[in-house]
Amino acid sequence: MRIDFDKVTAIDIHTHAEEPCGLHADDGYDDFQEGMKEYFRSPFDHPPTIPETAQFYREKNIAAVIFPVDAERETGFRRYNNDEMLELAQEHDDILIPFVSIDPWKGKIGVREAKNLLAKGARGFKFHPTFQGFYPNDRMAYELYEVIQESGMPALFHTGQTGVGAGMPGGMGMRLKYSNPMYLDDVAADFPDLKIIAAHPSFPWQEEALALATHKPNVWIDLSGWSPKYFPPLLVRYANSLLQDRVLFGSDWPAILPDRWLRDFEALEIKEHVRPKILKENARKILGL
Known part of the structure; x- marks a missing residue:
């Protein structure tokens, strides 16, 4: 890795790789992306x-x-x-x-893939319980967690409400219940040695996320997916x-641009000695950089 971490101004812990260039989308994928664009008011015609x-x-x-999300079983979209x-x-x-992503429903195939990806340089794993249709504490995912814990790499979990399926009929079949952060407890x-990142202000379960992170020292919170001007006062406190x-800067690119997030963060009442921790120092620690 050639990043000069002393020179970059920040580390964005949460950006999406939606699809590879030139791959024709699955049926329904363009409708899904159009819904996401409308929900987040994205400036991009396509990711x-x-x-x-x-x-x-x-x-x-x-x-x-940067990471993809493997949700083939729940959505039918090719990963x-x-x-x-x-x-x-x-x-x-x-x-x-x-970071990489493996649908936990893939069982031992997914476990084997995780080991191979770690050997090839994966620096962490992304999970989206609502998009993947599973409770994070479902035992079927535990063998995969064991591999990640042993590697020392972080596991990042979406928490709270999601723009996935928002406004679409039936929410595209997505169940918000899976993303209650309390299932990460x-x-x-x-x-206890697994580095867990609970992504986003966890609306409507913000207090659960804060309780989890204050009780479990292996849990971090990333602040992606929301403009800082909408952060609940309790989260800021x-x-x-x-x-x-244990709080991390994240934008949720391309849904939210880092420029906007950082501009709104400047106006947030954050102590001056805390700002560099959120923007870069905490990320360097959890990523082992």
Whole structure:
């Protein structure tokens, strides 16, 4: 990895690789992306490719953790091939930090893939309980968690409401219940050495997320998916105090641009000595950089 972490201004812990360049989308995928674009008011007609994402972040001098989401079982959408994503990220390893994603329903096949991806340079794993249709504390995922814990790499879980399926008939069949952060409490207790990132302000379960992170020292919270001006006051209070060493900057690119997030963060009442922790220092620690 060629990133100069002393020179970049921040580390964005939460950016998406939606699909590889040139791959024709599955039936329904374009409708899904159109729904996401409307929900987030995205300026993009279609999700940026990994090289386009790398160029954007390079120009901003921000390092970025980038990942796909494997939700083939629940959605029918073909996943972004993890090997291809790793290869592209490694071509831009002056600015990108690659996470991978494995649908936990894939069982031992997924466990075997996780081991292979770690050997190829994966720096973490992304889970989306609502998109993947599983409770994080479902025992069928535990063998996969064991591999991740042993590697020392983080596991990032979506929590709270999601833009996935928002406004579509039946919410595209997505169940919000899976993303209550309290289901991560079992995971954090059963895997005390697993670095867990609970992504997003966890609306409507913000207090559950804060309780989890203050009780379990292996749980971090990323602040992606929301403009900071909408953060609940309680979240800001904990970020300024009890959780100042375990709160992370994340944008949710391309749904939310880092420019907007950082601009709104400047106006947030965050203590000056805490700002660099949230923007970069805490991420360096959890990523082992």
